[in-house]
Amino acid sequence: MFQDKNTRIVLASRPSGRVKSDNFRVEHQPIPAPGKGEVLLKILFLSLDPYMRGRMDDAKSYAAPVAVGNVMEGGTVAEVIASNNDHYAAGDIVLSHSGWQSYAISDGKGLTRLDPKLAPVSTALGVLGMPGFTAYAGLLTIGRPQPGETVVVAAASGPVGSAVGQIARIKGARAVGIAGGPDKCAFIRNELGFDAAIDHRAPDFPEQLKQACPGGIDVYFENVGGPVWDAVFPLLNSFARIPVCGLISQYSGIAPSETDRLPGVMRAVLTKSLTIRGFIQREFVDQRPAFLQAMPEWLRAGQVKYREDIVDGLTNAPEAFMGLLEGRNFGKLIVRVA
Amino acid sequence: MFQDKNTRIVLASRPSGRVKSDNFRVEHQPIPAPGKGEVLLKILFLSLDPYMRGRMDDAKSYAAPVAVGNVMEGGTVAEVIASNNDHYAAGDIVLSHSGWQSYAISDGKGLTRLDPKLAPVSTALGVLGMPGFTAYAGLLTIGRPQPGETVVVAAASGPVGSAVGQIARIKGARAVGIAGGPDKCAFIRNELGFDAAIDHRAPDFPEQLKQACPGGIDVYFENVGGPVWDAVFPLLNSFARIPVCGLISQYSGIAPSETDRLPGVMRAVLTKSLTIRGFIQREFVDQRPAFLQAMPEWLRAGQVKYREDIVDGLTNAPEAFMGLLEGRNFGKLIVRVA
Numbered sequence: 001m002f003q004d005k006n007t008r009i010v011l012a013s014r015p016s017g018r019v020k021s022d023n024f025r026v027e028h029q030p031i032p033a034p035g036k037g038e039v040l041l042k043i044l045f046l047s048l049d050p051y052m053r054g055r056m057d058d059a060k061s062y063a064a065p066v067a068v069g070n071v072m073e074g075g076t077v078a079e080v081i082a083s084n085n086d087h088y089a090a091g092d093i094v095l096s097h098s099g100w101q102s103y104a105i106s107d108g109k110g111l112t113r114l115d116p117k118l119a120p121v122s123t124a125l126g127v128l129g130m131p132g133f134t135a136y137a138g139l140l141t142i143g144r145p146q147p148g149e150t151v152v153v154a155a156a157s158g159p160v161g162s163a164v165g166q167i168a169r170i171k172g173a174r175a176v177g178i179a180g181g182p183d184k185c186a187f188i189r190n191e192l193g194f195d196a197a198i199d200h201r202a203p204d205f206p207e208q209l210k211q212a213c214p215g216g217i218d219v220y221f222e223n224v225g226g227p228v229w230d231a232v233f234p235l236l237n238s239f240a241r242i243p244v245c246g247l248i249s250q251y252s253g254i255a256p257s258e259t260d261r262l263p264g265v266m267r268a269v270l271t272k273s274l275t276i277r278g279f280i281q282r283e284f285v286d287q288r289p290a291f292l293q294a295m296p297e298w299l300r301a302g303q304v305k306y307r308e309d310i311v312d313g314l315t316n317a318p319e320a321f322m323g324l325l326e327g328r329n330f331g332k333l334i335v336r337v338a
Numbered sequence: 339m340f341q342d343k344n345t346r347i348v349l350a351s352r353p354s355g356r357v358k359s360d361n362f363r364v365e366h367q368p369i370p371a372p373g374k375g376e377v378l379l380k381i382l383f384l385s386l387d388p389y390m391r392g393r394m395d396d397a398k399s400y401a402a403p404v405a406v407g408n409v410m411e412g413g414t415v416a417e418v419i420a421s422n423n424d425h426y427a428a429g430d431i432v433l434s435h436s437g438w439q440s441y442a443i444s445d446g447k448g449l450t451r452l453d454p455k456l457a458p459v460s461t462a463l464g465v466l467g468m469p470g471f472t473a474y475a476g477l478l479t480i481g482r483p484q485p486g487e488t489v490v491v492a493a494a495s496g497p498v499g500s501a502v503g504q505i506a507r508i509k510g511a512r513a514v515g516i517a518g519g520p521d522k523c524a525f526i527r528n529e530l531g532f533d534a535a536i537d538h539r540a541p542d543f544p545e546q547l548k549q550a551c552p553g554g555i556d557v558y559f560e561n562v563g564g565p566v567w568d569a570v571f572p573l574l575n576s577f578a579r580i581p582v583c584g585l586i587s588q589y590s591g592i593a594p595s596e597t598d599r600l601p602g603v604m605r606a607v608l609t610k611s612l613t614i615r616g617f618i619q620r621e622f623v624d625q626r627p628a629f630l631q632a633m634p635e636w637l638r639a640g641q642v643k644y645r646e647d648i649v650d651g652l653t654n655a656p657e658a659f660m661g662l663l664e665g666r667n668f669g670k671l672i673v674r675v676a
Contacts, residue, residue: 054609225604239621244607256601260594265603266563269582269616271392276614278607283577 041078047125126332135163137284147172149218159332307331379416385463464670473501475622485510487556645669
């Protein structure tokens with residue numbers, strides 16, 4: 001295997017607005033050799049997630065941007081193929097954060113060993129990983145859905161949205177999902193068991209959403225931004241909670257409104273006692289044990305289902321990532337690297 | 339005393355934009371006689387507060403609007419002058435919600451007996467009343483200032499803002515107050531002990547605020563809206579908390595920005611994990627006992643000071659209220675009715 005090369009996808013340039021192919025560059029390098037205490041990882045799966053769009057910009061955020069010329073960042077599932085580390089042996093399957101490349105060196109810090117018998121190892125990037133935990137922590141800590149309340153989530157066929165709606169139902173709330181196109185809506189309603197699914201591409205989308213929420217909206221899990229907000233906003237009930245975990249539309253620079261929406265939003269914050277709360281999953285790290293106990297049980301009981309959208313080959317990652325930003329994926333987007 | 343008349347100030351018409359004198363009408367009626375189980379109250383003090391602006395509109399809010407032709411709503415301190423109620427006797431001083439009038443009937447519900455020996459009874463409308471409790475509950479429950487953090491509050495010489503800053507300091511945080519004019523700023527710094535006071539009328543106000551917050555802003559207690567927001571917003575730290583309890587500027591319809599500020603705000607909510615949380619003090623009713631224990635102790639210890647702006651005569655209430663909306667009062671605005 002050491003005859004192989006390490007294929008890496010680096011950030012070639014920062015996007016201005018929409019991400020394009022030439023923002024990425026494929027490089028081939030010799031496979032590195034593990035030093036003292038290190039392991040060599042062969043990447044099996046790479047997760048593609050909306051937050052990566054933020055890392056491509058030089059804007060101030062909760063995480064440092066990827067430097068131009070560096071490997072794109074990302075969560076990965078990998079096999080240890082050579083080890084100088086007492087804690088890992090060749091053949092171990094681990095969760096790592098090795099980025100968009102086919103091989104990587106690790107000193108063992110930040111690796112988590114996975115049990116392939118427990119669940120398909122790719123789920124460590126989805127329903128049992130960061131997206132699932134984002135849904136769990138954001139919904140239960142900030143959203144706090146009560147029985148009979150209405151929870152609305154967009155990108156509802158995606159890994160975060162699908163978990164949000166299904167956990168909301170487990171907690172006794174109504175789940176209304178928003179997605180793009182009839183196939184995704186049918187999936188949300190029929191496979192995931194949401195109470196309603198609305199196609200945001202429908203010309204009467206705001207009216208459909210209103211009819212699906214006759215008692216108003218108590219929790220809006222905001223993970224897309226853009227025009228969905230304008231349809232949700234007038235339906236928010238007093239004391240509604242809005243966990244904010246990702247604004248895909250804004251990442252790609254969707255045009256703002258012609259009028260200033262902020263005064264109206266702040267007035268509603270006041271008169272309806274709204275809570276708008278941005279978060280990243282790692283601030284809720286103390287809830288990971290509870291999540292890792294609850295989610296596998298929900299999976300086994302069939303109360304939470306998931307869907308993966310697997311793309312073959314690392315060099316297809318840029319195209320797949322651009323599709324993700326435009327909502328062309330259907331389920332958790334994962335690249336099969338090896 | 340029954341030769342007297344009941345003077346009432348009613349809502350004559352709903353304001354369109356700025357409140358004007360002709361939105362109010364003074365009426366004189368016979369003093370009502372208390373029925374079975376009722377008391378007759380002579381109003382001593384009427385509280386004037388920003389929330390009353392909201393009640394003048396027909397917009398959906400957390401409270402019903404005042405109907406046109408009805409007495410303006412408001413908190414009052416009153417003396418029981420005739421009683422058919424076993425729980426109250428003539429001479430009792432009570433906190434009531436009798437509105438803008440000189441006499442009122444009550445069945446006893448919602449009255450709170452006051453002890454004139456504990457503190458001047460007018461404080462039941464200010465530092466020991468709704469404004470003080472708004473500051474206490476909003477700051478401690480939503481703002482949660484930590485030692486060394488920076489808390490910014492506008493209208494800092496007013497009853498809510500002055501309590502916010504002083505409680506922040508008791509909790510070990512830095513307090514930066516914003517107010518209009520040098521007299522109020524000197525009062526905030528020298529009398530109330532804020533760490534800094536900034537005049538929002540200064541041409542370089544944003545720059546002054548930035549210099550007063552070298553470590554950024556961790557808590558912004560939003561009680562004014564308008565241009566202060568634009569100066570505060572870029573200084574917010576990650577995980578900043580923004581309790582929102584009143585937007586005086588917005589009540590009076592200050593023009594929105596020419597550009598849509600919402601996408602930028604939502605992006606900051608996401609990337610900085612901000613919390614924006616509207617509230618009304620009555621949702622924190624479970625904290626009233628703790629407040630009623632803590633605040634009198636802070637007053638006795640001189641850790642919290644307060645200032646009242648007393649206007650004589652009920653018929654001066656409309657003019658005083660319009661001044662409040664424009665920031666012309668200096669301290670808790672109270673009308674001495676009797």
